[in-house]
Amino acid sequence: xxxxxxxxxxxxxxxxxxxxxxxxxxxxxxxxxxxxxxxxxxxxxxxxxxxxxxxxxxxxxxxxxxxxxxxxxxxxxxxxxxxxxxxxxxxxxxxxxxxxxxxxxxxxxxxxxxxxxxxxxxxxxxxxxxxxxxxxxxxxxxxxxxxxxxxxxxxxxxxxxxxxxxxxxxxxxxxxxxxxxxxxxxxxxxxxxxx
Amino acid sequence: xxxxxxxxxxxxxxxxxxxxxxxxxxxxxxxxxxxxxxxxxxxxxxxxxxxxxxxxxxxxxxxxxxxxxxxxxxxxxxxxxxxxxxxxxxxxxxxxxxxxxxxxxxxxxxxxxxxxxxxxxxxxxxxxxxxxxxxxxxxxxxxxxxxxxxxxxxxxxxxxxxxxxxxxxxxxxxxxxxxxxxxxxxxxxxxxxxxxxxxxxxxxxxxxxxxxxxxxxxxxxxxxxxxxxxxxxxxxxxxxxxxxxxxxxxxxxxxxxxxxxxxxxxxxxxxxxxxxxxxxxxxxxxxxxxxxxxxxxxxxxxxxxxxxxxxxxxxxxxxxxxxxxxxxxxxxxxxxxxxxxxxxxxxxxxxxxxxxxxxxxxxxxxxxxxxxxxxxxxxxxxxxxxxxxxxxxxxxxxxxxxxxxxxxxxxxxxxxxxxxxxxxxxxxxxxxxxxxxxxxxxxxxxxxxxxxxxxxxxxxxxxxxxxxxxxxxxxxxxxxxxx
Numbered sequence: 001x002x003x004x005x006x007x008x009x010x011x012x013x014x015x016x017x018x019x020x021x022x023x024x025x026x027x028x029x030x031x032x033x034x035x036x037x038x039x040x041x042x043x044x045x046x047x048x049x050x051x052x053x054x055x056x057x058x059x060x061x062x063x064x065x066x067x068x069x070x071x072x073x074x075x076x077x078x079x080x081x082x083x084x085x086x087x088x089x090x091x092x093x094x095x096x097x098x099x100x101x102x103x104x105x106x107x108x109x110x111x112x113x114x115x116x117x118x119x120x121x122x123x124x125x126x127x128x129x130x131x132x133x134x135x136x137x138x139x140x141x142x143x144x145x146x147x148x149x150x151x152x153x154x155x156x157x158x159x160x161x162x163x164x165x166x167x168x169x170x171x172x173x174x175x176x177x178x179x180x181x182x183x184x185x186x187x188x189x190x191x192x193x194x195x
Numbered sequence: 196x197x198x199x200x201x202x203x204x205x206x207x208x209x210x211x212x213x214x215x216x217x218x219x220x221x222x223x224x225x226x227x228x229x230x231x232x233x234x235x236x237x238x239x240x241x242x243x244x245x246x247x248x249x250x251x252x253x254x255x256x257x258x259x260x261x262x263x264x265x266x267x268x269x270x271x272x273x274x275x276x277x278x279x280x281x282x283x284x285x286x287x288x289x290x291x292x293x294x295x296x297x298x299x300x301x302x303x304x305x306x307x308x309x310x311x312x313x314x315x316x317x318x319x320x321x322x323x324x325x326x327x328x329x330x331x332x333x334x335x336x337x338x339x340x341x342x343x344x345x346x347x348x349x350x351x352x353x354x355x356x357x358x359x360x361x362x363x364x365x366x367x368x369x370x371x372x373x374x375x376x377x378x379x380x381x382x383x384x385x386x387x388x389x390x391x392x393x394x395x396x397x398x399x400x401x402x403x404x405x406x407x408x409x410x411x412x413x414x415x416x417x418x419x420x421x422x423x424x425x426x427x428x429x430x431x432x433x434x435x436x437x438x439x440x441x442x443x444x445x446x447x448x449x450x451x452x453x454x455x456x457x458x459x460x461x462x463x464x465x466x467x468x469x470x471x472x473x474x475x476x477x478x479x480x481x482x483x484x485x486x487x488x489x490x491x492x493x494x495x496x497x498x499x500x501x502x503x504x505x506x507x508x509x510x511x512x513x514x515x516x517x518x519x520x521x522x523x524x525x526x527x528x529x530x531x532x533x534x535x536x537x538x539x540x541x542x543x544x545x546x547x548x549x550x551x552x553x554x555x556x557x558x559x560x561x562x563x564x565x566x567x568x569x570x571x572x573x574x575x576x577x578x579x580x581x582x583x584x585x586x587x588x589x590x591x592x593x594x595x596x597x598x599x600x601x602x603x604x605x606x607x608x609x610x611x612x613x614x615x616x617x618x619x620x621x622x623x624x625x626x627x628x629x630x631x632x633x634x635x636x637x638x639x640x641x642x643x644x645x646x647x648x649x650x651x652x653x654x655x656x657x658x659x660x661x662x663x664x665x666x667x668x669x670x671x672x673x674x675x676x677x678x
Binding site: 086113 | 215216217220341347348349350352353354356358359362363366369370373374377380381384385387388389400401402404405406407408409410411412413414415416417418419421422423426427429430433437440640641642644645
């Protein structure tokens with residue numbers, strides 16, 4: 001997966017221009033590595049041909065784990081390990097356990113989902129990634145296309161320009177899963193360069 | 196492919212002024228990059244001073260015991276639990292805005308959700324202090340957790356509402372924090388990417404967790420936010436329901452009522468929105484964010500205030516009616532003597548509560564007053580006072596005269612350290628909030644950008660031109676050609 005690769009980067013400033021460009025680039029047979037956007041652009045995932053995320057399924061699994069943990073633990077404590085007589089009420093007091101069961105369901109689902117999200121998106125406090133453009137978090141939609149042996153860089157650059165890209169350049173970056181991306185010092189923002 | 200979603204001209208814009216994506220970043224992030232104003236320092240140091248007073252009060256309480264507070268045998272819960280319920284209630288508005296309004300697809304939440312969620316987290320932090328320090332031997336606080344121990348193991352009483360509270364509050368805090376922080380990641384990345392100093396680049400780089408804005412990440416991010424909102428919605432309702440169970444499952448007249456859960460939840464949202472108004476009216480002024488937190492936002496929140504205030508009012512009247520209808524002498528005494536009789540020792544607090552929570556919010560039926568910032572600010576303070584008194588009334592007037600008249604307590608008034616503890620939580624709250632306002636993007640930048648082209652003032656203007664020409668074209672095509 002990991003390795004040093006060459007990427008052609010094109011920045012757009014309007015999602016209305018970006019969408020047709022994505023379509024044309026894909027039609028022309030180029031492989032879009034990713035599009036970096038400052039906010040979630042609805043429909044872009046479909047335009048890029050990404051599959052739906054199943055993070056909510058993971059959430060459901062974490063949730064039922066929480067439910068099971070809470071219910072089985074309380075049942076075990078109150079019927080097996082240390083049955084307490086509380087006002088002569090039944091040891092297996094299911095209705096009274098609903099609040100804690102509910103809370104643990106939510107807790108497990110939320111914590112589990114956020115951790116899964118961080119793992120899948122490779123998010124962690126000290127991770128360093130290659131940022132193709134520092135305006136991708138401000139006002140630019142940055143399309144990154146991976147170059148293969150067959151790719152003609154200049155042709156691709158002018159193709160992007162014709163499709164409305166404002167700023168086009170070529171960058172070399174390491175791509176990979178987690179540890180493959182600690183390749184470059186982070187650059188500071190410089191007004192005159194605009195990135 | 197048409198990318199622009201159409202939004203009716205009748206809806207007020209959510210973002211005023213002539214904005215583009217970069218301008219949004221600039222407006223919201225700029226205060227982080229500047230030196231804080233003098234006013235900020237003044238406010239911050241006052242908060243820290245209050246916090247230190249609170250720390251000293253707690254030091255007294257821990258060293259000399261609970262006797263430092265003026266609680267007695269009948270009033271075992273006084274200011275501390277009043278303050279606990281008050282702070283937890285305030286937290287609820289943040290979750291309502293961030294979660295419930297997300298599920299209801301209310302676009303206006305984008306302007307206020309970040310600050311409201313921050314308020315939730317800080318309020319819950321303050322709330323948690325009260326039951327913890329009320330334990331007295333606070334070094335034993337971990338006894339509330341179900342861990343294998345050498346005392347049997349003697350587990351906890353899972354049937355007790357007080358233990359449910361432990362789970363509810365800690366889950367609420369954790370989930371709110373995760374929800375808030377996951378939303379902050381893209382905005383921290385924005386600050387990081389425009390940082391001009393190494394230190395800021397590093398700090399916000401760490402805080403942003405290496406966020407890039409990849410399409411796949413956004414897709415997961417949106418799914419995550421939606422599910423977290425779905426989880427937080429029942430969670431926030433459960434939290435104040437469980438807090439109300441602390442009272443409702445007892446047999447104390449005045450507490451022993453089934454109306455408590457919905458009544459507490461409505462009251463929580465009511466007081467929370469009041470606190471959001473107090474904070475945001477200051478924030479929008481100080482940080483110059485009037486174009487993002489508009490009068491229309493304030494008006495919408497005032498509508499929530501008048502709605503929930505009226506629900507609370509109905510709950511008060513229902514309680515009185517049920518007490519009369521049930522004809523239980525103890526219940527009657529709790530409601531019509533201890534509360535309803537203005538000349539009884541605490542009668543005044545009941546009428547103060549009625550005035551602040553039920554009568555005064557009715558002003559907001561008037562559109563002019565709803566859209567008036569000064570009126571809103573004063574009302575928000577009044578509502579906060581009223582909601583504090585509601586908890587005080589529920590707690591103190593129900594217990595100060597118990598079933599045994601010989602132990603009826605003398606007039607309860609808090610000690611200086613009880614008041615100090617309360618002021619200390621204000622210190623904690625505002626210290627956190629000042630730091631938040633300085634170092635965090637107080638408005639969700641990415642979310643504002645995502646509604647900018649449908650709800651920004653300048654884009655709506657352009658839309659109205661298209662709308663006009665389209666309507667004419669439609670008329671020519673459809674109506675005239677038909678004839």
